[in-house]
Amino acid sequence: GDNYSKWLVSDSTAVDAAVVQELGYDPENPFSMLAHYVKMVAENYATMNYRVDSIGVLDGRVVFNDYTLQEPFRYELTDLMIRADDINSNAKELVVKASSTLNRDGTMDAELAMDPHSTKSLRIDYTLTGVGMPSFAPYTVHYVAHPILSGRTRYSNHTTIVNDQLDSRNELFIEDMQFGKKLDIQDAFDLPMRLVVSLLRDKDGNIDLKIPVSGDLSDPNYHLWPVIWQVVKNIFVKALSAPANMLARAFDADEDDLKAVRFLPLQDELTSKQTKPLDLLLRVLREKPELSIALVQCGDRRSEAEKYALDQAKVRYFVDSTGVALDSNKVDESLRAIDIRSPGFGAWLDAQLGPGSAPVQERCMALVGQEAADAAVARLWEGRRNVVEAYLREQEEGADVAIVVRDRNETDTLSMIGMPTFQVIYGADGQVDTRTERPTDP
Incomplete structure (x- = not known):
C-alpha cells in the first residue's frame, strides 16, 4: 500500500437498514432521495388529468449557515429561479429549470428532466460557473488545516438514471487554486494540500479533472458518497504517490x-x-x-568500491604489461579492453598477491585496499x-x-x-x- 491513503479515511458508518426502510430512501445518497421524491410526484402526476402553462419561483433567496466548523460557513443563493413549463398529464417528459447567483459572484444553471410515468429514470444537467473557492475556506481549514487563498471554479455535471442505473459525468476546472500554509488545527487530516494542488495543475496553472461515477441505485449495498470519496481519494493518492507522472x-x-x-x-x-x-x-x-x-x-557504495578496485588493478596491469602509461584520452577504452578472466591478468595478480582462488574482485580489492577504495x-x-x-x-x-x-x-x-x-x-x-x-x- 501507500502512506497517503492511510490518511484519507472516510466515515465507514453505514446507514441502518431500518432507517432506509422507514424513510423510503438512503439519506446518504442524494440520487436515492431525489428518486424517492420523484416517485411521489410521478405517482400523483400519473393519476391526475390537468394542464398548467408554467409554475415556478422567481427572485428567491436561500441562505445556508454552518456553525459546526472552526470558522462559521455562510453561503447565499440569490436571484433564484425555478421554472417548469407546459405541465400536463399527457406529457412524456417533465422538465424543471433552475438558475441562481452563488454567493454574489458565481452562477448556477440546471435542468432536471424526468419521465412522469416512470420512477426509475431521469436526467440532470447543471453547471456552476465562476464559483469563488475562498468561500469554502472554513471547510478546508476544519478538515485539512489549510485555508483556500484563491481559486475560481467551473463545475459541470451530466447525470442520467435509466432503470436505476446511475451514470454521472463530472468535469471540474479550477483556475489559480492556492492553499495557504498549514494551520495548527487539532484533528484535521495531515495532508500536504499545497503539494497536491501544485501537482494537479497543468502547464497553464489550471486544474482540469474529469470524474465519472456510476452504479446501481437499486443495490442496497451501493452508497454514493463512499464512491465519490473513493474517486477523490484516488486522485489525491495518485498525485502524492507518483508526482513525477503528474508533472x-x-x-x-x-x-x-x-x-x-x-x-x-x-x-x-x-x-x-x-x-x-x-x-x-x-x-x-x-x-x-x-x-x-x-x-x-x-x-551501492560497495559495488562502486569494487569497480574502483578493478579499474585501479587494470591500470597497474596495463602499465606493467606494456611498459607505458595510459593515454589520458583513452582510459575508458583501454580499461574495457582488459579481460580480468584472461590467464595473463590472473598470472599478474598471482605475482602481486601470491597464488589464490578468491574471486577476481576480492583479489583486486586486496591489492588496492578496502580503506583506499572506500x-x-x-x-x-x-x-x-x-x-x-x-x-x-x-x-x-x-x-x-x-x-x-x-x-x-x-x-x-x-x-x-x-x-x-x-x-x-x-x-x-x-x-x-x-x-x-x-x-x-x-
Missing part, C-alpha cells in the same frame, strides 16, 4: 527525467544525460515556485554532489536554487542498491518526504 503530463516531459538523475559507476562529470533532467527540474521550479525539490544521492568512493560522491550543485547555480546565474542536493542518510527509506542515482523527491514549503518510488536502473 510529466503537465510539462509534456519524460517521466523518468522527473524521477532521477542517473550516473554511471565512477562517473564524476556531467553529460547531457544528467543536464537534461537537471534543466527540466529547474524549469519545474520556475513555473511551480511553491514546490520544493531534493536530489538525494543513492546507490575513501575514493567517498570523494567521488562528494564530487558528484559538488558538480550537480555547481551546475544548478550556474544555470540560475548565481541566484539561490531551491533544490537541496545531499546524500542518502540512515533515516531515509530510499534504496541503497543499484546504479549511482540522485533520486528526485518532491515537497512543498521547503519540506520533502523521502518516501518515493525506486527508479529503474538504466
Whole structure:
C-alpha cells in the first residue's frame, strides 16, 4: 500500500437498514432521495388529468449557515429561479429549470428532466460557473488545516438514471487554486494540500479533472458518497504517490527525467544525460515556485568500491604489461579492453598477491585496499554532489536554487542498491518526504 491513503479515511458508518426502510430512501445518497421524491410526484402526476402553462419561483433567496466548523460557513443563493413549463398529464417528459447567483459572484444553471410515468429514470444537467473557492475556506481549514487563498471554479455535471442505473459525468476546472500554509488545527487530516494542488495543475496553472461515477441505485449495498470519496481519494493518492507522472503530463516531459538523475559507476562529470533532467527540474521550479525539490544521492557504495578496485588493478596491469602509461584520452577504452578472466591478468595478480582462488574482485580489492577504495568512493560522491550543485547555480546565474542536493542518510527509506542515482523527491514549503518510488536502473 501507500502512506497517503492511510490518511484519507472516510466515515465507514453505514446507514441502518431500518432507517432506509422507514424513510423510503438512503439519506446518504442524494440520487436515492431525489428518486424517492420523484416517485411521489410521478405517482400523483400519473393519476391526475390537468394542464398548467408554467409554475415556478422567481427572485428567491436561500441562505445556508454552518456553525459546526472552526470558522462559521455562510453561503447565499440569490436571484433564484425555478421554472417548469407546459405541465400536463399527457406529457412524456417533465422538465424543471433552475438558475441562481452563488454567493454574489458565481452562477448556477440546471435542468432536471424526468419521465412522469416512470420512477426509475431521469436526467440532470447543471453547471456552476465562476464559483469563488475562498468561500469554502472554513471547510478546508476544519478538515485539512489549510485555508483556500484563491481559486475560481467551473463545475459541470451530466447525470442520467435509466432503470436505476446511475451514470454521472463530472468535469471540474479550477483556475489559480492556492492553499495557504498549514494551520495548527487539532484533528484535521495531515495532508500536504499545497503539494497536491501544485501537482494537479497543468502547464497553464489550471486544474482540469474529469470524474465519472456510476452504479446501481437499486443495490442496497451501493452508497454514493463512499464512491465519490473513493474517486477523490484516488486522485489525491495518485498525485502524492507518483508526482513525477503528474508533472510529466503537465510539462509534456519524460517521466523518468522527473524521477532521477542517473550516473554511471565512477562517473564524476556531467553529460547531457544528467543536464537534461537537471534543466527540466529547474524549469519545474520556475513555473511551480511553491514546490520544493531534493536530489538525494543513492546507490551501492560497495559495488562502486569494487569497480574502483578493478579499474585501479587494470591500470597497474596495463602499465606493467606494456611498459607505458595510459593515454589520458583513452582510459575508458583501454580499461574495457582488459579481460580480468584472461590467464595473463590472473598470472599478474598471482605475482602481486601470491597464488589464490578468491574471486577476481576480492583479489583486486586486496591489492588496492578496502580503506583506499572506500575513501575514493567517498570523494567521488562528494564530487558528484559538488558538480550537480555547481551546475544548478550556474544555470540560475548565481541566484539561490531551491533544490537541496545531499546524500542518502540512515533515516531515509530510499534504496541503497543499484546504479549511482540522485533520486528526485518532491515537497512543498521547503519540506520533502523521502518516501518515493525506486527508479529503474538504466
